[in-house]
Each structure stands twice: as C-alpha cells, then as structure tokens.
Amino acid sequence: MAQLQWYPGHMAKTKRQVIEKLKLVDCVIELLDARAPMSSRNPMIDEIVRHKPRVVVMMKKDLADIEGLRKWLSYFEEKGAIALAINAFDRKDLPKVVKAAELSAAGVLAKEASKGRQKRAVRAMILGIPNVGKSTLINQLIQKRVLTVGDRPGVTKNIQMIRIHEDIELMDTPGILWPKFEDPEVAKRLALLGTLKDHLIPLDEIVIYGFNYLEKYHPQHFEERYQFTLDTNNIVAIFDGIGERMGCFTKGREIDYDRVIDIFLNDFREGRLGKVMLDR
Ligand SMILES: Nc1nc2c(ncn2[C@@H]2O[C@H](COP(=O)(O)OP(=O)(O)OP(=O)(O)O)[C@@H](O)[C@H]2O)c(=O)[nH]1
Ligand SMILES: [Mg+2]
DSSP states (O other), X not given: OTTOOSOHHHXXXXXXXXXXXXXXXXXXXXXEETTOTTTTOOHHHHHHHTTXXXXXXXXXXXXXXXXXXXXXXXXXXXXXXXXXXXXXXXXXTHHHHHHHHHHHHHHHHHHHXXXXXXXXXXXXXXXXXXXXXXXXXXXXXXXXXXXXXXXXXXXXXXXXXXXXXXXXXXXXXXXXXXXXXSOHHHHHHHHHHTXXXXXXXXXXXXXXXXXXXXXXXXXXXXXXXXXXXXXXXXXXXXXXXXXXXXXXXXXXXXXXXXXXXXXXXXXHHTTTTOOBOOXX
16 A cells, blocks of 8 residues: 555646646635545645635535535534535536635735725636546536546646636646555545546455445445345455346356446446445
8 A cells, every 4th residue: 555656756746836826826626526525635735725715615416425415514614614515517506616716715805906906807726636526617617618527537737727707717737646645545435436546456456345335334225236235245246246237248158357347336436326425
C-alpha cells in the first residue's frame, strides 16, 4: 500500500499551477463524491485552499444513499460550511451551486464595491479528486459540451476559466489525488467508486471490498441483481455465481473472471447495485 501513487510528478505540477491560479478567484467550489464524502475529501485541498471562502458540493447525489447523505449534510452544516448535494444532470440542482458560490464570495465583492470598484462576475475555482464531476458540472451549467468529460480519472489536464454567464466564471482544474494514502480503506473506497486508476489496487481486491460492503449493508441489492444469496465465506462461489448468471464464459466454457470483475464494478458504479454510502 505504501507504494500506492498516482503519477506524483504530474500531481506536483498540477498542485503548483492550482496554487498559482488561486489568486485569480474569489472562492473555491470543492467537489466531493456523495457516496463517500469523507474518503473523497483530499486533505491536500485544505492545504491548497487555506483561507479562501469555500463551498462544498457533493456530486452524484442520484447514486448515493439518501439517509447517509443527510447525516453528512448536517455534519457540514454543524461545522458552519456551505454544503449541498446535487445531481449534475438535474436542471433544478444547478442554480444552487451558483447561488452558493455567490454567497461565499459576497464578502469579497462587497469590499470591492465599498472601494468604488465596478461590479464584476464572481470567479470560482472548482477543485476535487479525479472523476468526481468537475468538468461535467461546468458543461451542465452552460448547457454545452465545452469540456471533455469521461468516466475514468485523469480526463482534464489543463486549468481553464469558463464564463457561465455575466455573473459567474468557473475555473476547471485537473483532479487532485493525494500522493499517498494514510488509510488503505480510503484507497479501496475510492477505487470501488472508480476514482483511482484501475490496477493501482488489484481489481479482485476492490471487488471483494464491494462484496463485503454489500453483504454488510445491502445484501438484498446483490440478490436482486444476480439472483443468489451473497455469502463472503466463499468468495470463489460469488465470482462463479455472477459469471454463470451473467454469461461470462471463456471459449473453453470456463468462467471468465476478468469479465465478472468488469460487470460487477460497472454495476456498482452505475447504481445497479443500489444507492451507496461507503463512509459511515
Ligand atoms: N450519476 C451521476 N454521474 C455524474 C454526476 N456528475 C458527473 N458524473 C459522471 O462522472 C464522470 C466523470 O465526470 P468528469 O466531469 O469527467 O469528472 P472530472 O472531475 O472532470 O474528472 P477529471 O477531469 O478526470 O479530474 C462522468 O461519467 C460523468 O457523467 C452526477 O451528478 N451524477
Ligand atoms: Mg475534468
């Protein structure tokens, strides 16, 4: 686990560029994954943002367990943070992000106005771990696909400011992952959600982590999807069971374990195994 790194050379450069550009914005919109609001919170981002006003937006609300998410929202509220959870593809959620950013930058703009400066657009930087939905959020806000998005980490490589409308500009940034994980559990949760490049942790290990989570919290979701009872006392039987039911066979009619892994991870990440809360 100590070896677990995500091309740190590139990361160091990204971090430097982000710190440099931070001077140009009034506030930061920190994106978290609503399915793991603690594990997706990169401590390095605290270090970068420091005293800039900040808004916390939990993305992919549509894939998260609502009860668990509510607890996290109250947690952030108690800490006095401006926090909300959204589904980027729900049109009525989008203005909430803009409002929150305007609210957090209000102090800075009011100060400028008091000095007689002309009113200008709020400028916010979007920060977050890879694949959390930074570029998607901006595309959805302007209703245009100006930024490349993809369901894999490391899509955005450059920092870029986009004007949403005359009142707000948003800066897209590459995902920032911590160079080393103190807690291997955090790495496994992020891997299960598809935020780490696959193969940083052996795929079967990630899948088994998913089996254990489902057995503990949502065994019925597993059973509904694959039509048999989940029992982690026999891991091989689970792989075989999924393989048989989903028709994953090699040419020699053996179970194709690579396909089983692929199917399970896609099912989990796309919500076919129910709504998820990995941080409890
Ligand atoms: N279900 C759901 N999917 C989302 C949401 N927001 C983003 N996504 C998906 O998450 C994936 C990653 O989105 P990106 O916008 O490329 O993520 P990013 O944070 O820019 O990633 P990097 O540029 O790699 O750091 C895409 O497949 C999006 O469709 C959401 O609210 N709900
Ligand atoms: Mg991106």
